[in-house]
Amino acid sequence: MAFLTKTFYSQEDLVRHLKAHHPSFYFSSKTSTVIPYDKLESLLPWKGAGDFYLCDLSKLPPKMELRPNGNLVLQGGVSWEDAKKFLRSKGRNLKTSPTEQLALITAGIATSCTGERCFAFGNIRSQVTRLKYLDFNGEERELTRDQEFKTKSSHLKDYQRDFSAYKDFKNAPYPRFEKAIDLMIGTEGQLGIVTEVEIETTDNTDVTYVFMLLPKWEVDYAPHLEIFNAVQGHRNEIISCELLDANCMNYLKADEKLGENQDVIFLEVKTESFEDIYGNLLSHLSLTSAENVFEIAENKFHHIRAGVPRAIFEVNSQMGVVKVGTDVQVGPDRFKDLLDYYRSASRMGVRYCLFGHFGDAHLHFNYMPSKDESARCQDELLRLYQEVYEWHGSPFAEHGIGLIKQKYIKKFHGKTQLGLFQDLKKEHDPHNQFFPQGFMSVER
Ligand SMILES: Cc1cc2nc3c(=O)[nH]c(=O)nc-3n(C[C@H](O)[C@H](O)[C@H](O)COP(=O)(O)OP(=O)(O)OC[C@H]3O[C@@H](n4cnc5c(N)ncnc54)[C@H](O)[C@@H]3O)c2cc1C
Structure with missing residues (x-):
């Protein structure tokens, strides 16, 4: 078994890799504070047979478009800094402003990132209107916030009831799973790869x-x-x-x-x-x-x-x-x-x-x-x-769980949460190819 690194320069390359179902960890700008990138190979335990892939998404071609309704549509390697510059040239601005502006927005969806402007504009979940992701077969799927979250799992109702205790926090100890878009928000790349996002913007007020x-x-x-x-x-x-x-x-x-x-x-x-x-x-x-x-x-x-x-x-x-x-x-x-x-x-x-x-x-x-x-x-x-x-506070309100916080989150995940994670992994990651060491798969 070896750790192999792959960089994707086009979505077609990425689709080919996904179709092969290789166990992989996908990353973007590597600014996460809960993934120790400098010690990744020793801290990303992998007992499976075959090679494990470290997959760089940051070189996927960036694309941005401002829609007439003021929403920003973006694909690929677009950072918060890029988007802010682009929007300001058009009299608009971001509603989310993480302190680390070099992080990618697609990754920010995966980590349910927040930041300074959350004080006025709320969390990113409330600003995403639509997104696209690649599933385990490399097929592109679209989710909108007008659709309800759907799963075959019997745990969903109890999970949503438990989540409601945390609804006023930026992020709860576990993802929301209420609207269809939530499948990709805060799930840290464990159920698919975010490729396109449509987010609300605001006037570029002085x-x-x-x-x-x-x-x-x-x-x-x-x-x-x-x-x-x-x-x-x-x-x-x-x-x-x-x-x-x-x-x-x-x-x-x-x-x-x-x-x-x-x-x-x-x-x-x-x-x-x-x-x-x-x-x-x-x-x-x-x-x-x-x-x-x-x-x-x-x-x-x-x-x-x-x-x-x-x-x-x-x-x-x-x-x-x-x-x-x-x-x-x-x-x-x-x-x-x-x-x-x-x-x-x-x-x-x-x-x-x-x-x-x-x-x-x-x-x-x-x-x-x-x-x-x-x-x-x-x-x-x-x-x-x-x-x-x-x-009843939120232990990890914006940086996520990654690898570093797994030992601390255990107390917050009961049978209902673990049951739903397990069902979602089976449904959306049947070959265990998306970040198999993530919090949704960890044995407790
Ligand atoms: C100085 C500093 C300040 C920070 N301030 C904030 C802040 O104010 N608010 C905040 O929320 N965070 C903050 N962070 C944390 C970090 O910037 C965020 O977690 C950010 O969203 C990570 O983006 P990235 O591109 O670096 O992702 P990476 O570190 O490359 O990846 C993070 C996670 O997302 C997954 N992922 C990456 N890309 C995708 C994709 N396309 N599809 C699916 N999954 C994917 C990865 O598997 C990994 O689990 C800060 C970090 C630093 C170093």
């Missing part, structure tokens, strides 16, 4: 970015919670609300750092609403002075915001450890509990930082352990997932 300097959350998070509560009623005017804590600044260059050992909350505000937001929200904060509110250029914000998780990834690679970070979203009533948990986790004596989609109560707490500290940090996160389970 936006103003501001940031606020706050005390460190470990010492006093009252100002943070005041902002969190204040922004909730302004999702029409505020497009995103992000946090980088003071520890994140250690991973930026000297001229990029903001504040003096302070946390930073950023707001992306529609320029036409900025005066209202300033007058009715920012100037009314009792715990953050207007003197601590500053404007920042859009490109500088994106550069700094994306620079932190990228730097963390590099630090972990240099230390030779797999990322030990969280992707937890909780309901607004549990946000304080989450911050309290992170406060206690920060006292382990291991380097850490906190950042993320603050307005949605969705934060990434990252340890930067040495090799010796790594196991201890992973155990600590097991304690967190127990809490998240009790809080």
Whole structure:
């Protein structure tokens, strides 16, 4: 048995490969934080006979078209960055804005990716109107959001009932399976290959970015919670609300750092609403002075915001450890509990930082352990997932499960979820050729 790498330059090549039913892992831009690409061959266990294929989809010919109804139709290797440029040249913009703009949109469907603009526009599931995918025989199939999800499985009804407890989260501990398009959304390439997507877009409204300097959350998070509560009623005017804590600044260059050992909350505000937001929200904060509110250029914000998780990834690679970070979203009533948990986790004596989609109560707490500290940090996160389970929160709200998070998700998948996964794999992947080591197939 060997691992073989294949790159596809046309859909016809890909169809030929699918028809042969080779067991394969298909990837796009390789930005997933839950797939350890630098250690893939050792962490992608494969006991089957024959070769295993690592399949690169990023070179599939890119194509974009803006439809008269404002929807974007795209195929192949189109990244979020490409789509944003294309749309802006036509007076439109994306409703989803993952921090990593180099990721491909077709892959973003597979991971049910979210991101900064989710605060105003909701999750990607609500923005996909139609998609096409290649099935296990290489046949192209089309799904729309007007069709209901269909399966022969007897588990669907109970599964949907369980899912409803998580309907307000960006992503639940398991995919939605309510509309036909859900077959490909959040199933991480385990049931087919996404080839074409139609998504809603929005007007390219002028936006103003501001940031606020706050005390460190470990010492006093009252100002943070005041902002969190204040922004909730302004999702029409505020497009995103992000946090980088003071520890994140250690991973930026000297001229990029903001504040003096302070946390930073950023707001992306529609320029036409900025005066209202300033007058009715920012100037009314009792715990953050207007003197601590500053404007920042859009490109500088994106550069700094994306620079932190990228730097963390590099630090972990240099230390030779797999990322030990969280992707937890909780309901607004549990946000304080989450911050309290992170406060206690920060006292382990291991380097850490906190950042993320603050307005949605969705934060990434990252340890930067040495090799010796790594196991201890992973155990600590097991304690967190127990809490998240009790809080009815979402353990992995945007990055998915991949390989790295499988051991943590077990508690969230009961008989109903595992039963439906098994039935869907049989129905849509009878030769076990799509990511056979994924969360839908893992034995528990
Ligand atoms: C700095 C940084 C910031 C990030 N910020 C965000 C964020 O704000 N929001 C967010 O959601 N994620 C974020 N991520 C995670 C990552 O960017 C997303 O998970 C993204 O969707 C992965 O896209 P990719 O092209 O890199 O996919 P890959 O890593 O190549 O693949 C990811 C998964 O999708 C499957 N897949 C890929 N292409 C297809 C396809 N065409 N059909 C079916 N399955 C496929 C693969 O099998 C794999 O399971 C961030 C990552 C980094 C490094």
